[in-house]
Amino acid sequence: MRVVVLVKEVPDLEAAVKVTGDGSGLEVEKRRGLNFFDEIAVEAALKLKESHGAVTAAVGASAGAGVEAMRRAVAMGIETPLLVDDPALDGADSLTIARALAAAVALEPTDLVIAGKQATDDEAGLVGPMVAEILGMPCATRAIGLEVEDGSVLVTREIDGGEEVVRLPLPALITAEKGLAEPRVPGMAGTMKAMKVQIERTDLAALGVQAHPVLPVVAYRTVGQRPPVTMIEGEPADAAAELVRLLRQEAKVL
């Protein structure tokens, strides 16, 4: 059984984000790491390595980056890292990323692909199901439980307003929700291995992938559009009355 995890390198949650000049660009502090949900996906793959002897691989797509995320995945225990590294992936459309990852996954017969529910930078949740569609695989999003059966997987997943259990024939793709697995902290040996690992690289031309055009950006802007806070003083009863008055008369939300 071969399990491939899609791992995205994203800016740290605390990384500073600044709109440059007249809103034409965005400057993101270069503190990067493995996407929160992808770390859960990696752990789920490692569980299958331990329970079913699965062979594990990680693929990423990036323009001149992505090594941090790969190293983290390897430090946790992923055996084969593969990076699609191509200048055309800089700011690329999700569909281009998905095509690149799908082509990379398809280099070898694969039984299960695990992506994150979403990336913390764009919170889009697009790439996983796109890869499933391109590869012709059935897809279950927001998995919180996973059991491998003979030729299929049993997936417990969150849906709006509840949970469901579904069975998908393999090969299939699932996306990892918090709760699917508790990511391990890499040990010394894993970390040493990750430092030395040779990350295999390929590019769009080698994979035969056509980029999808990028949507033009009109402008970037920062938040802080929220006006300064109005603090309400007084005893609880008075403060509550004043708050309700403001919510009705000023904010007009009641």
Added chain:
Amino acid sequence: MNGLYIICEARGEEFRPATYELLAAARAITAATGGEVTAVVAGPEVTLKAKLEGLAHRVVTLTAPELTPFSADSWVDALAAAIGAGAPRAVLFGEGGRTREVMPRLAARLGAWALSNCVDLRVNGGGADAVGGSTGAGATDGLGGASAAGAAAADGGSALEISRPVYGGKAYVTNLVPADGLLLAAFRPHSFDAGMAPAGLSTAAEEVAAPVAVSRVELVERREGGPRKADLTEAAVVVTGGRGMKGPENFGLLEDLAAALEGAVGYSRALVDAGLAEHAYQVGKSGKTVSPTLYIACGVSGAIHHIMGMDTAKVVVAINTDPTAPIFEYADYGVVGDVLQVLPALTEQVRAATS
């Protein structure tokens, strides 16, 4: 054709509010740019199509039996056929679990752009301020947006712009919707006002019965949560408790206020990690993203991970004993006080004011 398609979605016997919001936004936009508004209903929703009378130029129903109950495999086939036939400029979805199963796969199938988490769509120069600033936006603001859009079109410009937060709301991007090519976009609830454009269109009906695949995904079991709790991302009002609520013995205070406001209750991760609340009701980066009209944070410190899940709320209220708590930087109204005292008082005032 240059129209807009709305993928309608129901909860039970009524369409989601997002469906009406998107239809209204599409009417306002097409009034300025030309083109038609097409409402698409499929499978179980087809029985509700009468509710769309007057709200769109056209209602397209997808009636293949495989579409009921919802399954992503069948829906992607059916929607791809309908969208391919109509060649709209953009297809608008309400954010939600179902959209996140269907929209990306449609984009891959059709070679289209897809954007999640959108909060504004407007004709260049028109529309309400994209970012967070629509505090108290009422029907008049919405109509104002529509007429401003009209003015932009009269100038000869009918460029569509679409905005969404990135990096957990630390920045917003506005993209141009290209005149050629197809865009699929999912909008957070409450992005538009359902009353922002007059209805009363004459609605044509059309049926598409393209063959669709049977789902490869077999449903084994489904467990639905309670109806009120289920609405967290949908609710117009969200009351969230943080560690300052101390323990479950006080959660009734949150529920009382939420009930008085007809809203839903959320929790911070601190309470979820402590095993005191369920993850399905966690607000924040590793939980749900909510975008209500009113968000009330009770005993929540305002860590960036929490803010990422609620920063597109229209109006934010924070109640916290610590006047320096970061949550106040993200709030419109702040009360420094003990939630155990302020919450009952607030619930009482809300009941008095709304009864």
